[in-house]
Amino acid sequence: MNYPSRLIEDAVNEISRLPGIGKKTALRLALHLLKREEEQTRSLSEAIVNMRTKTTYCVKCHNIADEMYCNICANPKRDRTTICVVVDTRDVLAIESTNQYKGLYHVLGGIISPLEGIGPADLNIDSLVNRVEKPAEEEGVQEIILALSPTMEGDTTAFYLQKKLKSTGVKMSTIARGVPIGGDLEYADEITLGRSIISRVAYD
Amino acid sequence: MNYPSRLIEDAVNEISRLPGIGKKTALRLALHLLKREEEQTRSLSEAIVNMRTKTTYCVKCHNIADEMYCNICANPKRDRTTICVVVDTRDVLAIESTNQYKGLYHVLGGIISPLEGIGPADLNIDSLVNRVEKPAEEEGVQEIILALSPTMEGDTTAFYLQKKLKSTGVKMSTIARGVPIGGDLEYADEITLGRSIISRVAYD
Structure with a gap:
């Protein structure tokens, strides 16, 4: 032009x-x-x-921070026994906006993607293992929640993390996949619907 | 958030x-x-x-300029007898990219819109009348082409300019409205199709 x-x-x-x-x-x-x-x-x-x-990054969870620790890690009211593993800061914001999670986070800074040449060494995985194996301060991590996208890359990363953290004996879980709230069954894709049947939740 | x-x-x-x-x-x-x-x-x-x-504005046509005159007004190869009136610089760029126009421009800087409180006094209309009435330098304007959007505001502005410039006796025209090139008749809206019949062009 x-x-x-x-x-x-x-x-x-x-x-x-x-x-x-x-x-x-x-x-x-x-x-x-x-x-x-x-x-x-x-x-x-x-x-x-x-x-x-x-802007700097939190030395503990790698979230964006103004100082050494991010707002969340610095907040004494958060539950320090649970760590939610996410890809980036946007995911932290998305989960925070639900008001359903009171634990800490760990920001991987990316996702394993052989196509884009991103391997485990490029992500903040060692520091996550460290947080579980050698808990600093009052931390005693009991559960790791993986909140990764239900894509091939997300599943690969989740699989790698499970293998890597197995020896620590920490309890691991993933966020539920299923039919979105308010979504019409008729319009749910078959893979999601299929998974939601396999992962059905029993009424108490 | x-x-x-x-x-x-x-x-x-x-x-x-x-x-x-x-x-x-x-x-x-x-x-x-x-x-x-x-x-x-x-x-x-x-x-x-x-x-x-x-960034400044061309003292002649009000287009964006690095110096006193914009690239187009400063170009001695442009036809100085024709002025194309447009709303803003984006329109100049759009017309320039067609490579079909070799004259000068006049940028109004907006469009008459009573709803938004924009009247003729807010636009570069006096300087356009001046360019036609008192041609500076080698300019001898013979034709004004109105290239305004086919909306109510565009039509109002075109009507105002026609009244304002009538006494100068300059030839005035508007860009053609009709079925877009490559467009399928079936999908043209009825107003456009109706106008394209009224404004039909005779074969020579």
């Missing part, structure tokens, strides 16, 4: 490097910023640089 | 002020930047601030 200004072109090129944003959307965003107060662009620019340069 | 870090929260809030970007997408973009090199965030940040603070 023949941009009217080199400055716009530079901005469009930079914005369109973000995931899911093409050149047309980038141009729309750039023109939007041009129409708004200069202050808005400055504060956007500062917020992303501050975030990038000052 | 309960963000893991205040820095992330600030960045998400700033990013989600952009049009069409909600909190979830903003979080995805923020986490993406966190995973990439610090340099990428810095150059994104610099590009948008540079664009916002250094």
